[in-house]
Amino acid sequence: MSATEAPATARAGIDARVAVRLAVLAAATFVYVTFEVFPVGLIQDIAHSLDATPGQVGLLVTGYALVAAVATIPTVALASRVSRTTALVVSLAVLVGAELLAAAATGYTMMVVSRVAAALTHGVLWSLIAPAAATLVPRDRVGTATAAVFGGASLAAIVGSPGTTLIGGLIGWRATVLVLAAATVAVTLALVWALGPRTTESAARKEGPAYDATASPACGTTTVAHGTATVPAEEGHASVNWRAVLALCGVALVLVTAHFLSYTYFAVIVTEVTGASRVMVVLLTVFGLAGAAATYLVGRYNDTVPQRTAAFTMVVFVAGIGLLALGFTPVPTAVRYTAVAVAVALWGGAFAAAGPVFQTGVMRLAARDTDRASAVYVTVFQIGIACGSGSGAILLGFSAAWLPSVSTSLALLTLVAVLVWRPVPAVGNER
Structure with missing residues (x-):
């Protein structure tokens, strides 16, 4: 082909x-x-x-x-x-x-x-x-x-x-x-x-092997790159690159912590920034709609340029959560409301997109042991939720302004890791 x-x-x-x-x-x-x-x-x-x-x-x-x-x-x-x-x-x-x-x-x-x-x-x-x-x-x-x-x-x-x-x-x-x-x-x-x-007829219509842990070794080969190296992985002999899986999970841990550190206290942040709790429902809807749109869009690029998709996603995440921190600065009310609305849309879209990007990366690195590698990823994700919400509770005792500020710092670390280490594996000829 x-x-x-x-x-x-x-x-x-x-x-x-x-x-x-x-x-x-x-x-x-x-x-x-x-x-x-x-x-x-x-x-x-x-x-x-x-x-x-x-x-x-x-x-x-x-x-x-x-x-x-x-x-x-x-x-x-x-x-x-x-x-x-x-x-x-x-x-x-x-x-x-x-x-x-x-x-x-x-x-x-x-x-x-x-x-x-x-x-x-x-x-x-x-x-x-x-x-x-x-x-x-x-x-x-x-x-x-x-x-x-x-x-x-x-x-x-x-x-x-x-x-x-x-x-x-x-x-x-x-x-x-x-x-x-x-x-x-x-x-x-x-x-x-x-x-x-599935019927044999349905399976026969598939143009190419499915990504199945039980697939025959004769299904063929694919090319997966991690960092700057491109390695052909033969289905019958591929093994889990646990070092790369754990590195990607580590980056995901920092991102999830950064997210839930602020998201858990979304209502508190919105109320303090806007002075009106009633806008929370609107902003939550914006957050969710942006996430749905981003999830759809990321599916179009995650199969062809996953490293670039990961980098772009992290840039948007940093921009969104960083813009949210701007809401705590002494700026005109109109600017503050606009900044918060844009921040929530960028933040919600980027985090929703990051999930499939990282999950697919883990599966590509896991070769034929996707279930076990995914279990590690899910565990790390849940640890990130607990770390983020717990840390946020401590920071909230000082000031809600600390939440997006610390989230931005952690998000910047994630962005640097994605750009420098490139933990998300590339596919095909992506560089």
């Missing part, structure tokens, strides 16, 4: 049926993320109902991340004893149980148990969902498939979190969790179909 034929082949690789299957996988990430963050918008209602403080309810989100970080690697190792489909279905089934337990919670302890249950299988789903998506598409569309799946998380920021808050105000938080449980059951059933046996 010639170089000029490759794009057309890649485009033909994702037909309508594959797109629907990817949408089902995206729905799985949507329900998981929505349950993970749903206490944020209903924190007062939940606290009153469970006779707890808002601070205790807030710890449900931080604690979730800590449990997921500790449990991911061992639970993924356990899940390796069964098929990927079985592991994903079981993780969603556990989520349904956790949601039902949360809806029936008569006290704070029961709510904690429900959060722990969901967090225990969180890493299994997030470690296996991207590799599962990769098996549905040709190798040169892996980045697109990963971005599509991560779109579910972006949609959770646009619809899931605001939606549960809105519905909770109408029918109560317990009924809202039951609605989410019903949605999770539907997604679970759809997932069984999406990852079920």
